[in-house]
Amino acid sequence: MTGKVAGLDQTIFTAYNLVPVVLLLILIPIALCFMGPDQQHMRRVDPLVLIRQEEVPEPEPEKRVRSFASVLEDSWIITALLVLMGAYYEWHTILTGGFELDINGFIFIALMLGLSFHGRPIRYVRSFESGAKTVGPILLQFPLYGGIMGIMTGTGLAAIIAQSFVGFSSQRTLPFWSFIASNIISLFVPSGGGHWAVTGRCKGPSWFLPRSNFRSIPP
Numbered sequence: 001m002t003g004k005v006a007g008l009d010q011t012i013f014t015a016y017n018l019v020p021v022v023l024l025l026i027l028i029p030i031a032l033c034f035m036g037p038d039q040q041h042m043r044r045v046d047p048l049v050l051i052r053q054e055e056v057p058e059p060e061p062e063k064r065v066r067s068f069a070s071v072l073e074d075s076w077i078i079t080a081l082l083v084l085m086g087a088y089y090e091w092h093t094i095l096t097g098g099f100e101l102d103i104n105g106f107i108f109i110a111l112m113l114g115l116s117f118h119g120r121p122i123r124y125v126r127s128f129e130s131g132a133k134t135v136g137p138i139l140l141q142f143p144l145y146g147g148i149m150g151i152m153t154g155t156g157l158a159a160i161i162a163q164s165f166v167g168f169s170s171q172r173t174l175p176f177w178s179f180i181a182s183n184i185i186s187l188f189v190p191s192g193g194g195h196w197a198v199t200g201r202c203k204g205p206s207w208f209l210p211r212s213n214f215r216s217i218p219p
Contacts, residue, residue, distance in 0.1 A: 016175060028125035079115050086112040104146070111143050149189050158185055 011017075071077055085123065086108065101109075118124040128136035152158040165181040 014175075016179070030134075037083060061203075070122075073125075074120050076119055078121055079124075083112055083116050107143055145189060152185070154186055161185060 090108070090112075114127070115121070115124055118127060125140065128140045130136075132139055161184055162178075162181050165177040169177045
């Protein structure tokens, strides 16, 4: 669209990308060293003890204080609404485009079946945590991230956010305001890959304004 190819020296390997990465590589190990206890306060754990703890069945979760959040988590109505919306979406997809079981469709169907079988949202969450202790929350969140990403791209909300920042940017401030717009989109799509997918879809004419569209900058 611009008649020009932006090389890696203008994108990934720019200073505003490399400097934060280098700072993180330096500062995070230093911060972890200060956060760790002194050697005399450390206690080594026998690996066999950890294995035995994994083999012991977990106790029943304690009764939680009743609140608005706990009512929603334990409500079968929330599950029913989610499953009904999912079933309608799948039915509409099959009618309009036919049935195609790709990786996204498989994850979606598994998510809907899991919600149906567990009945209540909190039971589904606990099942995830029990079945995949380390990555369970991530596995459960990413399908939701995918839905949010679809809303952001399908409704054009991401493009509106990006183009609004471009509207008042100049040649010098465009990289900075693009960075701010990217952070705002990250609030809705925390996934790194999903964020790139959303931002990459914002490829309207506003991202490639000709030089004359920017406010003039004195030399």
